[in-house]
Amino acid sequence: MRRPDRRSLWELTAAGGLSPARSVSDAAGRVSLMDLTEGGTIGPSLEALRGKSVLISCDRQLPAVLALLQLDGVVGRVLLCPPDLDQAHLPAIFAEAQVDAVVSDGTGPAAQPLAGTQFIRLSTELTPTTPTRDRGEETEWLLFTSGTTARPKIVVHTLSTLTGPLDDGLVVSNDAIWSTFYDVRRYGGLQILMRGLLGGGSLVLSQSAEPVTDFLSRVGQAGVTHISGTPSHWRRALMSGASGRMKPRYVRLSGELADQAILNNLAQAFPEANIAHAFASTEAGVAFDVRDGKAGFPATIIGQTGTPVEMRVVDGSLRIRSNRTASRYLGEAGTLADADGFVDTSDMVEQRDDRYYFVGRREGVINVGGQKVHPEEVEAVINQHPGVQIARVRGRHSPITGAIVVADIVVRANGVFDTMAEEILESCRRALPPHKVPAMLREVASLDISQSGKLTRGRA
């Protein structure tokens, strides 16, 4: 589809001015945005990708960002593949997103050429390229959700839905240097990428497995002014004792509920900074941010009409309608929004006095440090143990990671809980990533079953 009235990511980036100081960097490299005017990493193959469906596979974020700057406006569809995506899901993802080509620096989940798919190796250095004149394609941006039971769902955005939240009155000078603890291929990180690129600033990217103290040193040395992360990222930064290495003017929290303690701790650590906590999800986009230093959000923003983002509370959960929401899940038609165009976030809220507070997720989904855990997938592993009659997995509040996973277990007559516990944990460790392994197992005499025959779940 063409978008005559819109500009591509590169054009919007260039519109902010291409001074030599503007750069994108990570732990291993730095690229001046100006050099992308006549250089690229995809080379002459770029034109052959016009209108195609392209997956980006890199461990590092910098080569992926450079690829994005070249691909948006040219290809039909770009898939932002996070480095931790399970390779077992690739065939299904390739089929569903009708992937024509992979661009890769030789790392990431799709580092090897796959049968029937074009494979383009990204160059490690910028090579001279004729600038692409036609960047009028309305490229779909495909993002992966985290933590679903089988394979991640693919959420369809466009540059326009992704950049919608930038018009939120957060005035930033174009000498801003942005950074985020997130991976920019996830929605939360992508927001920061957009703010850095479109706002005329620079970006400092994180790197998985980099010690937090090293990252904070880089952030400090680069003079980062604006930085975002989940409350769990921020607690870790404060506990490292190295948070003083940076002097941000703006500190942003998102991805998990921000409690009053972390807001107070950040205000103490960065007395000069504006501290804001934002609510966003991959599907619903950014809904709002709160800048008064208090947990929760003012009740007055619910029910407003005619605003860029409209919000409702229906049966206790927050619903959002705006031009920032994703258009759909790939492969499923029209299941994202309700009849009125509102997206149900499944985040439950409660009003106390003049504020709303988040109280957990519907259906017991547990948020461990920003990563979602579905109780059913953990229960399925535990229930395989012959001594287990039934297990219920739930979240327990944690001041460190927001929540931890705990399991209540009813033992069969022949089972001995103490000897089973280690075997259960061992099988969970084999089958599940660390944040999904129950932190605690508890023996219980029975579990409540509802009239519909389901386990009664509290709120995580």
Next chain:
Amino acid sequence: MNTSIRSTIITQITRIAERQKKTVAPLTDDLPLLQSGLDSLCFAVLVASLDDLLDLDPFGGDSEAGLPVTLGDFIKLYENAAA
């Protein structure tokens, strides 16, 4: 009371590290927590276990105490909460 808080914390750290198959550094008071060998998840489990065992949750509520950096800070946080 205070010696029991300290020993409970040390015992729990050792037990959690063992269970999560982590190697911990020698547990001295000046050990930076993030260099102890425990990750965020281990700390989350530790804080939950101490809540159960000692009925203390110094991180909860609207704490102004600040987050601990060393093991000594961590123990002191619990000792102060009990006092």
